[in-house]
Amino acid sequence: MDYKEHFKKEVQNFIFVELEKPLVISLNNVVINLPKGDYPVDFKELINVAKENKDFTAQSIINGMIFVLGADSSFPYLENYINILKKIPNIESYIIFQIEENKNKDIKKAIIYTSALIKLNPKKEFQMNRIYLLMDYYQKTNLSFLEAEIIESLKNLLKQYPEYEPANFYIAEYYLDKDIDLAKYHLRYCLSSEKYRQKAEEYLKKIEAVENYDKAVSLLKEGYPKEALKILIPYIESNPQNLDAKYYIAVAYREIGNYQKALLYLNELLNILETPEVDNEIGLNLAFLGYFEKAIEYFKKALKFKPSEVSILSNIGVCYFNLNDFENAKKYFKLALDKKPDDEVCKEWIRRLS
Structure with a gap:
């Protein structure tokens, strides 16, 4: 099930009453002209009307139009409903009241009313309020399609209002672990916002730290351990929980010949989580x-x-x-050569030992 189907099925609780000719109704002394057509009425309300032998109220029809407008974007009479509802004085205030009434006790209904509201008036605050409700609903239900709808709604809102801070902030949070460049792009729009500036700055600092860390790892792999350490040492001070960073620091210290310092970091790792990489690195330093x-x-x-790891077998041989x-020594070099027959280093060692 997707987002549209999830909300569209709520319309099943409504019965459509056909007006064979135009009808004039009154709501709070306001005359409303209803053209002929089908109008939704809540099934439960219809039962109550039948039980009490009463006529439909204007309120019943208006509530039905609002509900269908927000729940089913493909309903054929939506434009008619929009035109009718727009002519009703204070209709936006009425819908907002219904949203506030339902957001804690029936969030699904609140979302439907908010969706209807932005069809009548797509102002950015109304659109963002709908997104807040969707986020709350997602947190409560964990329905996967809600996340997709939230992100799509944020993107659509930002197409209309590219500098709108709330939308930029929440889509930046979404991108934090998916696309750092996009996260940075949107966070920068939040730096002038009193509400979001502090958190945006925190996120940007974390992103900078991650980028520096990645740079350090690249430097280490490219053969620049001293340069890598200049980044990794400050990084680990603010990110002591990053075990990979400690491992790379140990590798860097080994590569510059500071084996004792490397072993300090490796033994610390060994006390937390033993891995073949850590064991191998300790072996190298020893x-x-x-x-x-x-x-x-x-x-x-x-x-x-890692029984097939040629480098470990060779290290034992050495x-x-x-x-x-x-x-x-010869035994382990032969084992290594069995795993990698074209390894020239192993071949040379075996020649030396033969």
Whole structure:
């Protein structure tokens, strides 16, 4: 089911009464001309009218038109209903009153009335109020199609009012974990808003931190560990929960030869979550410090999770070589070569050990 069908089915609770000729009704001393056609009346209200042997009231017909207008955008007589409703004095105030009456006890009805209101007057505040109600409804029901409707409504609103702060803020929140560039674009429109400025600035700072982090990881992978550390150290101070950042700091320290510092970060990670990457990295640092037997222990831990990893097998081989255990060294290099027959480094080691 999609958004339209979800609300359209509410019209099933209405019966359409056919006027075979125009009808003049009065509402609060205001004369309203109803052309011939079909008019919706709430089924429950129809039953009450029948029980009490009364006639339809103008209010019943007006409520029905408002409801159908908001619930079914494809209904054939919508333009007629819009023209009739627009001629009723204070109709917007009446609909707003109904929205306020229902937003806590019947949010679905409140959304329908708000949808009707913006068909009569699409001012940005009315459109945004509908979006607020949709967000509340989504939070309560978690109906997936509501999110799509919210985003589409925000986009449509921003097409009409590109600088409207509330719409920019909420669509920016949506994009935060999906498209950082779009999130930044919309957040910048909120910086002049007293209501949204502080939160927008917080989001922009977080985005900047993420972008710097990504840059640091790229620098590290490109072979610039010192430059990466200049970004990662300040980053981890404000993001201590980022375990990946701590791992990359350890890698950077190893690459500049500061093995003890690398091990400090790796042991901290080991106490939180042991992974083959952390075990392998500890093994590398221990090996560089000359603790080959201990390094082998960690490499073998990593190997349990990644038994086909050529680099780990080779690392074990190198450690055994440095321990003068050439038989085991050759064994692990052969295992590595079995996994990757074209590995020239392994071939060279086996030649040296043969």
